[in-house]
Amino acid sequence: MKKSVLLGTIAVAGLASGAAYADGHSSGTLAEVQERGTLNCGVSTGLTGFAAPNAEGEWEGFDVAVCRAVAVAVLGDASAVEFVPTTGQTRFTALASGEVDVLARNTTWTFSRDVDLAFEFIGVNYYDGQGFMVPRDLGVSSALELDGATVCIQTGTTTELNLADFFSSNNMSYEPVPIETNAEAQQQYLAGACDVYTTDASGLAATRATFEDPSAHVVLPEIISKEPLGPLVRHGDHEWGDIVRWTLNALISAEELGITSANVGELLGGTENPEINRILGTEGELGSMLGLEADWAANVLAAVGNYGEIFEGNIGESTPIGLARGLNAQWTDGGLLYSPPFR
Amino acid sequence: MSEIHSETALQTAYVRTEMLAEQAPPVTVSGPIKWVRENLFSSIPNAVMTIVSVYFIYVVLAAILPWMLNGIWDAGSLAECREIRDARGGSGEHGHDVACWAVLVDRWDQLMFGFYPSELYWRPILAFTLFLAAILPVLYDNLPRKLLILTAAMPFICFWLLWGGSIWAPTLVALGFVLGWAVMKFAGPTVGAMTGTILAIVLPIFYWLFALGPLLDVFNSVAPIGIQAVASREFGGFLLAFVIGASGIILSMPLGVILALGRQSDLFIINKFSVIFIEVIRGVPLIVWLFTAQLLLGYFLPPGSNFDLMVRVIIMVTLFSAAYIAEVIRGGLAALPRGQYEGADSLGLNYWQSMQLIILPQALKISIPGIVSSFIGLFKDTVLVVFIGLFDPIGFSNAIRADTDWNGIYWELFIFIGLCFFICCFGMSRYSQWLERKLATDHR
Numbered sequence: 003m004k005k006s007v008l009l010g011t012i013a014v015a016g017l018a019s020g021a022a023y024a025d026g027h028s029s030g031t032l033a034e035v036q037e038r039g040t041l042n043c044g045v046s047t048g049l050t051g052f053a054a055p056n057a058e059g060e061w062e063g064f065d066v067a068v069c070r071a072v073a074v075a076v077l078g079d080a081s082a083v084e085f086v087p088t089t090g091q092t093r094f095t096a097l098a099s100g101e102v103d104v105l106a107r108n109t110t111w112t113f114s115r116d117v118d119l120a121f122e123f124i125g126v127n128y129y130d131g132q133g134f135m136v137p138r139d140l141g142v143s144s145a146l147e148l149d150g151a152t153v154c155i156q157t158g159t160t161t162e163l164n165l166a167d168f169f170s171s172n173n174m175s176y177e178p179v180p181i182e183t184n185a186e187a188q189q190q191y192l193a194g195a196c197d198v199y200t201t202d203a204s205g206l207a208a209t210r211a212t213f214e215d216p217s218a219h220v221v222l223p224e225i226i227s228k229e230p231l232g233p234l235v236r237h238g239d240h241e242w243g244d245i246v247r248w249t250l251n252a253l254i255s256a257e258e259l260g261i262t263s264a265n266v267g268e269l270l271g272g273t274e275n276p277e278i279n280r281i282l283g284t285e286g287e288l289g290s291m292l293g294l295e296a297d298w299a300a301n302v303l304a305a306v307g308n309y310g311e312i313f314e315g316n317i318g319e320s321t322p323i324g325l326a327r328g329l330n331a332q333w334t335d336g337g338l339l340y341s342p343p344f345r
Numbered sequence: 346m347s348e349i350h351s352e353t354a355l356q357t358a359y360v361r362t363e364m365l366a367e368q369a370p371p372v373t374v375s376g377p378i379k380w381v382r383e384n385l386f387s388s389i390p391n392a393v394m395t396i397v398s399v400y401f402i403y404v405v406l407a408a409i410l411p412w413m414l415n416g417i418w419d420a421g422s423l424a425e426c427r428e429i430r431d432a433r434g435g436s437g438e439h440g441h442d443v444a445c446w447a448v449l450v451d452r453w454d455q456l457m458f459g460f461y462p463s464e465l466y467w468r469p470i471l472a473f474t475l476f477l478a479a480i481l482p483v484l485y486d487n488l489p490r491k492l493l494i495l496t497a498a499m500p501f502i503c504f505w506l507l508w509g510g511s512i513w514a515p516t517l518v519a520l521g522f523v524l525g526w527a528v529m530k531f532a533g534p535t536v537g538a539m540t541g542t543i544l545a546i547v548l549p550i551f552y553w554l555f556a557l558g559p560l561l562d563v564f565n566s567v568a569p570i571g572i573q574a575v576a577s578r579e580f581g582g583f584l585l586a587f588v589i590g591a592s593g594i595i596l597s598m599p600l601g602v603i604l605a606l607g608r609q610s611d612l613f614i615i616n617k618f619s620v621i622f623i624e625v626i627r628g629v630p631l632i633v634w635l636f637t638a639q640l641l642l643g644y645f646l647p648p649g650s651n652f653d654l655m656v657r658v659i660i661m662v663t664l665f666s667a668a669y670i671a672e673v674i675r676g677g678l679a680a681l682p683r684g685q686y687e688g689a690d691s692l693g694l695n696y697w698q699s700m701q702l703i704i705l706p707q708a709l710k711i712s713i714p715g716i717v718s719s720f721i722g723l724f725k726d727t728v729l730v731v732f733i734g735l736f737d738p739i740g741f742s743n744a745i746r747a748d749t750d751w752n753g754i755y756w757e758l759f760i761f762i763g764l765c766f767f768i769c770c771f772g773m774s775r776y777s778q779w780l781e782r783k784l785a786t787d788h789r
Contacts, residue, residue: 048747
């Protein structure tokens with residue numbers, strides 16, 4: 003009886019301390035981030051080329067660069083980012099619960115994620131798609147020749163469903179070899195447990211780059227799914243969504259207009275091109291419309307470079323991953339990157 | 346006759362007159378050869394199995410040992426490792442023929458400390474040393490009992506060293522415990538044992554809830570003493586595993602004892618509460634509790650509330666382990682003969698005295714193997730936090746592989762992590778065996 007009193011007291015105390023946390027919802031995400039002084043950015047726990055800590059513990063990668071760009075736009079400091087590693091299971095909760103302000107974690111933009119989970123995809127920073135990799139010895143040059151092949155596939159992903167669709171629509175059969183992680187897939191594939199490894203094309207390229215002899219393996223030309231990967235924010239704070247969206251658009255437009263981290267200082271002196279001037283804030287008041295400094299985009303470009311520079315630095319052809327621009331080229335070069343105008 | 350005589354003479358000549366010196370037994374029936382014959386080649390099937398086993402061991406070692414011992418320790422990436430190996434003349438179509446231990450050198454700090462600021466590594470190291478020193482008086486009872494004061498202060502010192510920040514926060518929290526102890530000690534005799542116990546628990550809780558915050562502000566403004574604060578997010582690698590494991594072990598032990606006593610209690614509410622708690626916690630996998638800590642609490646807590654993920658994980662791990670410990674200890678309690686309880690009663694001891702002096706010392710002794718095996722399980726279970734995005738050693742092995750330098754490296758990291766866990770768990774296991782032998786008082 004004595005202890006039941008104690009337990010009751012403890013329970014009440016627990017509730018009281020819980021209530022102490024409930025101190026009301028604060029205003030906008032922008033104000034929150036600026037007050038905090040750091041941007042909380044959800045990234046992958048490790049995906050080659052997209053997000054990984056280096057030997058010094060600094061986060062690097064293509065998705066990481068988006069986080070840094072937003073941090074520069076909002077706080078003026080590319081290092082003012084708290085990177086929150088998220089797994090496939092925890093990423094959406096982290097965003098929905100407010101643990102992160104932006105989620106830049108190679109997340110495919112789908113209807114249900116956008117609508118049902120109440121998130122706002124602010125654009126696409128990488129157009130990916132599911133592809134196939136086979137050993138060159140197999141002598142296969144097209145995915146349509148893969149009838150009867152054994153395929154290593156990550157279970158519980160959209161890739162599994164895409165694969166089934168592709169084979170049944172082409173009247174072919176296959177034997178799946180279920181695997182759990184990309185690391186396991188690499189081992190199984192190299193050990194010959196399957197003829198074909200299928201995952202997103204960027205993942206295939208990254209995997210192939212780690213092989214002893216990459217030239218002994220080919221990535222087949224067929225891409226069987228659309229995987230537009232983009233950063234996302236919560237529904238309901240459109241000002242914050244606009245900031246992230248136009249930061250990404252600034253990176254893309256800057257490449258189109260030829261603004262690089264090297265020449266941005268020079269271009270800040272004023273140019274003939276009014277759109278460049280508007281982006282860099284020497285003309286018009288686009289920055290203040292977002293609630294940011296006039297030179298927000300100039301700072302972003304000086305700190306992280308334009309889209310093309312980020313691509314080349316992290317996953318492009320000069321890196322071990324060696325991805326070609328492909329769909330991710332500017333629309334002027336036959337790609338899909340098409341930023342709305344800064345006007 | 347002469348024949349007989351000659352026979353006798355022969356016989357006499359044949360008999361030795363002096364004793365022979367003792368000879369060593371033949372090599373086949375003594376020493377290692379005897380052992381080998383008896384244990385390995387006692388029969389033809391055994392001999393065949395021995396030869397097959399030796400061959401098998403040879404094949405395994407011949408494959409592994411050169412790979413491990415010729416490992417490359419000095420390289421900046423997997424590609425460099427392969428170049429060095431090729432330059433040495435090794436080759437391999439698939440995988441690599443020698444280990445690339447260089448990844449451990451390159452990422453040693455991360456595997457050990459995670460993102461902890463490198464100039465502050467002395468703090469976790471000091472905290473770990475203190476931890477070892479502080480548990481010594483608990484482990485070995487021939488050390489001076491005064492050292493237990495250090496043990497009591499250790500959690501607060503370690504907390505302060507690891508997380509940094511103001512020195513007043515842990516000090517003032519610790520004062521709450523001192524307050525409770527003081528109430529128990531000095532107010533108990535005057536107001537009665539039961540009221541004393543209740544006061545000793547309620548007063549510190551009120552102190553923590555209402556007096557702690559203002560006091561903290563006052564102390565921080567008057568004397569802002571502190572060291573650089575480190576956020577939980579910076580913790581990683583084995584530091585994270587140790588912090589979660591050690592906190593879980595230390596906190597779950599007393600909680601487990603209380604739950605075990607609660608389950609044995611005749612008081613209805615306490616009994617049912619303990620039973621439900623134990624069965625619910627034990628009936629759900631740890632990974633589910635971790636997801637609860639990460640996902641559900643994230644939804645339930647108001648946005649922006651700063652309830653540290655690591656604290657949530659430690660709480661869940663502690664509760665989970667406490668439920669198991671409680672059942673292990675209940676087994677120990679049940680194993681005691683009824684006479685022990687009755688004897689304690691007949692001496693006029695009250696409940697707590699009889700538990701403290703008679704029952705628990707015996708029950709805990711019986712439970713040692715189970716308790717330690719729960720702790721070993723708890724320590725290994727810390728790697729499950731990888732699923733909620735914390736960078737424990739396994740989480741780091743994934744993150745390290747995500748770097749283009751080390752993509753494609755597997756065995757080296759897993760072998761290292763496995764070895765570290767083995768050393769810790771084996772140490773705990775040996776200690777428990779030593780403790781069992783030391784405490785063995787049964788009449789065999």
